[in-house]
Amino acid sequence: MTRPLVLADAQTARDVLTFAGRAAQAGADGVRLQAADGVLALTSAALAPQSLFDQTPTVLAMRIVRADPELHCDIVVDELAEGENPHELTLPDTGRAPAWAGVAPPRAQWEHVGYLTAQTVAERAQWGISAVAHGTAPGSGEEAVRALRARIWGEPDDALSGLPRGVAFAAHAFGFINGAEQVRITRSGRWTRLAFARGHVLSRGPAVTGLTAVRSTASSAGSETR
16 A cells, blocks of 8 residues: 655645656656654765676765654655645655665764855756767667766766766756855765755765865855755
């Protein structure tokens, strides 16, 4: 029997549907729903390695929303649908188990290391989109296109402080870029997080070679969670 996903209100339900829709458009392999204590974390892989020797970094998009305090779940789904009530969504009958969902970022011990501007992130996203579009020859097979995308988005970008260009792709694809925001960068072990006001982008993988110096500012760039 299908069970509803109960959110805090109708607007939150629409936000969750939007996130799931953007994940599908980005070609992500499902959306992970983790709920406890009135908080629902939505996570999806904008980039992830497809095989053991694939050097593509793992780049996750994350958004935090309010949910029913009694809601407890940890499931990966392909899609969500509107429920009977405006603040509810309908879960599919079965979940999924993609490999990226088994690699979770840490919950604590994040160290602040600098900032990027949202404009810089947007510019690098547009550069990558153009590079993928112009680098794909007519009639290219799916494997060739996947290899090109992995190379373009997985490459470390000096403008992004050495992070893989895929962090810009994730921020663009999931609608996190907004105006002249200062995007806070934090790090924990092999993971690096870009905290936008609308969500978070987290990167882990061999493409990250270490952060170069970034411009520091005294202003805050949005809360750690939303």
